[in-house]
Amino acid sequence: MTEWGMAIDVDRCTGCEACVVACRGENNVPVTGPVESSRGRTIEWLRIERYMEGAFPDVRMRFKPVLCVHCDNAPCVKVCPVSATYETPQGLNAQIHPRCIGTRACAHACPYTIRFFNWSEPSWESPLEQTINPDVAVRWKGIMEKCTFCVQRIRRGEDTAKEEERPVRDGEVDPACAQSCPTRAITFGDLEDPDSVVAQLFKSPRAELPLADLGTGPRVAYLQEGEWRGSVRARSRD
Amino acid sequence: MRFAISIVLGILALSVSGCGGNAGASPAQPIAFPHKLHADNQIDCAFCHEFYDRHAAAGIPRTELCGACHMAMPQESEATQKLMEYVDAEEPIPWVRLYKLPQFTYFPHKWHVRAGLSCETCHADIGQSMTAVRHQVLKMKWCIECHEQEQVSVDCVVCHK
Amino acid sequence: MDRREFLKGSVFAATAGLALDACAPDASQLIPILIPEEPFIPGEEIWTRSTCFECNAACGIQIRKIDGRLVKVEGNPEHPMSRGGLCPRGQAAPQAMYHPDRIRTPLAKQEDGSFAELTWDEALERIANALGSAERMDFAFAFLTGTLTGHRRAIVERFLKAFGSSDHILHEPFSTTTLERASTLATGHERLADPDLENAGYVVSFGAEMLEADISPVRFHHGLAELRQGRPGRRGKFVMIGPRLSLTAANADEWIPTRTGEEIELALGIAHVLIRDGRNAASAIGASEDFEAFRALVEEVEPSATAERLAQEMAEHGPTICLAGGSAVRSGAGLALALAVSHLNALLGKNMVPAEAPPFAPWPALEGPEIEKRALTQALGSEPPNVLFIVDTNPLYSLPPAFEAETWLSSVSLRVSFSTFMDETTAASDLVLPESMSFERFEDAVPAGAPVPMATLAQPLLVRTLYDTRSMPDALLAIAKGTGRADAFPWSSYEAALREAWAGLDTSWSDALARGGFWSAESAGEPGRYRFETAAIRERSHATPGLELHVYASNALGDGRSAHLPFLQELSDPITGIRWGSVAEISADRAGDLGIASGDLVELRSESGAIEARAHVTPGLHPDMVAIAAGQGHTGYGRYSEGRGVNAFALLNPASDADGALLAGTKVTVRKL
Structure with missing residues (x-):
């Protein structure tokens, strides 16, 4: 069985936010507008977290794309009173929108803070609704939404493979964020397939699972090396 | 008591406007289209619904396709005249959906056809009807029952999007 | 109503609400009505290669069309520069296509300052009448454009020539002209490597x-x-x-x-x-x-x-x-x-040799004056032309007002703006010719700094344009026809003109459309002799003490031309985190001296103007600088950009060089309000 996972190379990531907009366009993520946005109600399934360290002139900045890590042992699943969120056999943490009653318990439970509540009815001022991706549900006021690992793109990939009577090839399925990335920082694939690029990257000494000590079992790994130490690396890696 | 009433009302509201609509309902169409006359003339379902076993949607014919046949046919009837107006104006005919799935579901028509489901399972004898009637209310329970019976995945994201 | 009853009520409300919303948005129509009918398989996606025109980089894109609608843009993996990647601005482009504030018909300015709709024929006739006097000695005609490349530039300059003008005026706030000038002086190549x-x-x-x-x-x-x-x-x-x-x-x-x-x-x-x-x-x-x-x-x-x-x-x-x-x-x-x-x-031994230009087949030779390019800031010092065509530039937003371009422009007798949106400069024009969005027209581009000889193509993706719009080059062809200069433009359409030029490249037209352009495998040309040009270095100006304004191109909004898209307004700035607005970045040291904290309202004042913005105190700025991103502070340009944030260009002093307005050197004072 396929188990989808993602590796994000933070050394490659530049924080340009192309992935954030790609995700918005792909997944019909609503624009909340200036007022709601100023109340911290922006919905971004994928966001870039920025970290600034140091004092002038030795200031350093790092960027980290943060999205649902599709936990193996997800806190959100445990707290949902109506089972609107669950773990699929392929390792996705799915949100079933018509089931959700908007308790927001999952958002409180999520240590990665990547679950979003629709505080207002999403709107697309005509004719912007023409840009809605028909492969993805439009959510409504009062329910939660979150990253799906672009399940609709996985579905299309699987459909093509099924038509051609073959398994899905490694690298064939990419979520919108990975596809758009100008630096190729995001790798997506099957963690169960030991030969897949993403499975290899999970084994890299640079790989780190976010907040892994909480026991959540993330399926997203971050790869990071640290500082420049002369033009040759201290250790040759991957 | 009031609690019970509100729950009942709620469920009622849900079923009345359930996404499939009522069984037996026949929404008003821009043109009174008789499936029967077409089927009786040995036109295969697939001639018009050409994607039925190849794509996610079965497809409805483009106005040109309607026009291509009807151009060479008698055009007296009111319905045909209406059709030819759309053909001449090169405009799509605003057909009203009979089987309306909620926007948060994914239904690939092709895999259901290829799994060997007969058209009648969902569409009954539409080929023999003069007005298109909704035969089946599309309820999740109904989908699940079949999926379970046929041992097909009942994982939520298989159908929910 | 006690709490229990309230809860009962809400169970009902929630369930009923669900029932109402379950099918939303209404999908009862089988075919989306807005779209003219064209063959598509419902639910099947079609990918078409094209070129992104959200900035001047000309990245390769592929556009996803589903159910007759353009819903998404991704990178073209074959494009030698963008290699399948795409920036936020490119990703947001479908919002420009289906933007509620697109200009839908030609418009003419009324006496009361409002715009009235008119037909293309009426608009073209007005232009023909104005250009009809092009033979007169006292008549001057010019184009004012942003950076144009490929045949978009070629057809503009050909049009100028055909009407006896050499005057190509340029305004591009973050232009690469200075880099090209330096490259020409040192290597003899204008193209960047x-x-x-x-x-x-x-x-x-x-x-x-x-x-x-x-x-x-x-x-x-x-x-x-x-x-x-x-x-x-x-x-x-x-x-x-x-x-x-x-x-x-x-x-x-x-x-x-x-x-x-x-x-x-x-x-x-x-x-x-x-x-x-x-x-x-x-x-x-x-x-x-x-x-x-x-x-x-x-x-x-x-x-x-x-x-x-x-x-x-x-x-x-x-x-x-x-x-x-x-x-x-x-x-x-x-x-x-x-x-x-x-x-x-x-x-350091790095010979920066640019790739050869793509070998387009030249269009038929045309008699006429040699084109002279000059920056708008230079043109402002001279007599304004009688007729001015404005393309891909918005100086009334992005040229510092201290240059008084508005006064200069207002003395042009006929200002014709070719634009998809009602930006500030278009709003001040006499005649607006709505240009089709880049997804609706043929266009080519030659990217700067290309690694190989290459050109990219854009093509229409829908059977018809959404509105009564035309591409600027097609409009020029129609104008030429209406004024008896059809001989200079022997093509039925701009597409035909492009096909003629592209015949010189080692690709068929259909292959080029399928790939999104042409790129050859060979890389850079031969290095020429390098010249250590020193005159400009010797004459350089030196930084002077005092708090100075730093205006930079925004990651999401660029120089302001992407400010009309809600996706990009909602995007947080990667450094300051601001959405839907502006902040004034002040260094932590300086802010400490001035008693300013993040979130305080501050006034920035220069000789040329003053703006108010919230302060963003950061260690990531030189203490002698105050920084504001370009892009916000539009007074028009659609509902999503109008009135959002402040315009950083408004503070700049009217200093310029041969390539246009200077973005540095303006001294400012900061005051907590």
């Missing part, structure tokens, strides 16, 4: 905020990632020199803060060390007179400790590439910096 970051060991940017703006952000993002992680066992270093911890600087291994205008001193100091220590490739260059002049010049510059260290690292960890750009090349020392950086590359 690809820096080949992938194979570099050490990269130094002198003010070039190449991840946000300049030549091709997507290409530089990729290059930087490869520099870091593309080669197992080897990791390059990237050093950024500039006033602000920009997105580019934040991604550098080292940020060296400077005031804008001081970058050049560091560049010259490094050159001094390289030549002094004999760590240069000058032996290969040969002892020429111009090199000796450069050597003499840099010997006068006392290298700082930083210059000493950078020179050493550059020489040891090469191949080294130096880049200039950003507002640093739009300062009083702009051309000097561009030249000095070019000379550094030459000293």
